[in-house]
Amino acid sequence: MVRLMFRVALALTTLSPWAASVHAQTVVEGPEGDPSMDDVAEARERFTVGQEAAGEGRWSDALRAFRRSYELSGIAAALYNTATTYRSIGRYRLARDTFVQLLRDHADGDSAMLESARSLRDEVAARVAVLSLHGLPESEPVSVRLDDRSRDDTGDRPLSLDVDEGEHTVTVDREGYLPFEWQGAVAGGDERRIDADFVERPRQRNVGRIILFVSIGVAVVAGGVITALLLRDTGLSPETNRVFDLGDR
């Protein structure tokens, strides 16, 4: 692996850059057209910063640096290191998609790097879990959120959601129905069936609805004012009595 990192670093400094094409599974977009020499120089600098950060275990810094390096240059080595960094922090779905992008957009790249990318893609793909959403309406798009982030409703039924291992929350909003929510834990490689059970939203008269909205609104704003004033006075309180107050020093 060290030899490979060296080789891809060498490639970054010697190969001519090229732009990455943009397809559906593009995790990091490369530049449009050929990058300028200034961009390549900055990309090289970001790549070095990323390598140093990765060597020290500062993965978020490494990830930002490698992504930026690829955005500027479109060089395969930066995308490879982005993928391996996702793998290192357990974001297997993104790691898999990045390896797929690399193999698709840089098929004529360094053979050792591509061989390694294929092997790692297969490894991380085996650790991605799938949530299979059943019971969604066939001809009506729904709003799907996974861990509070929107996911596209592709129209496939059942709808499959790729996720990393761990705890997840799926929420489906459908016009005229109460939101459906599922929470649970999945392990890498699991395929979990989720049956969405929608309950029709109760109908109300308009006047009653207006009164309800106004009442809720007044209560929410009043609650917000009280909460805000409390927060303003005290801020967050520590949960323990073993307190280090850095601000007081």
Next chain:
Amino acid sequence: MKRVWWLALVATLFVFGCTDNAVLELTVEVPAAPADRTEPLFAFLEVNDSATVVDAETEFRFPDTPDGVQLGAEVGDVAYSVVASPAQYESDVLVSVRYCVDRRCNGFGDEFTDRIRFRIERPFFDGVRTRIRLELGEFTDEVSDEETPIDQCSVEGCGDPGLASYCDATGTHLCGP
């Protein structure tokens, strides 16, 4: 209609409720005391923000540090709270643990004990309570000089407990930039 009320709430909170601190709830798993040890042994934890460190001597010299915790017969968790003001939001948190015969590491020979060091990358976000768990491993007299880095993506906050990472696809923490 609902959106209007939510906007009103957000605006109200924005006007009245700007918090000006952040809290890192720090759980430390301390080891069991060695079986052949007859006198008490304490785990003394010190914390600082990286921006105020001048040199190794001043790194952890602060008077408000809580007393050390005596090692028991079994591994145990000890909870600490690290409170920060906006001046510390861009800093890393440095954590040091020493095993001493005195609960404040003022005992005979305690000045020669080595520090187990951690550096937690920028764990503070305004108005947010974050969490991290540090494991010290088994007790040993031979402590590595190397600092253990804790990546910001490992700092729990703004997401469900138990996530593999608390950063989004761009490497940005879920709590903010």
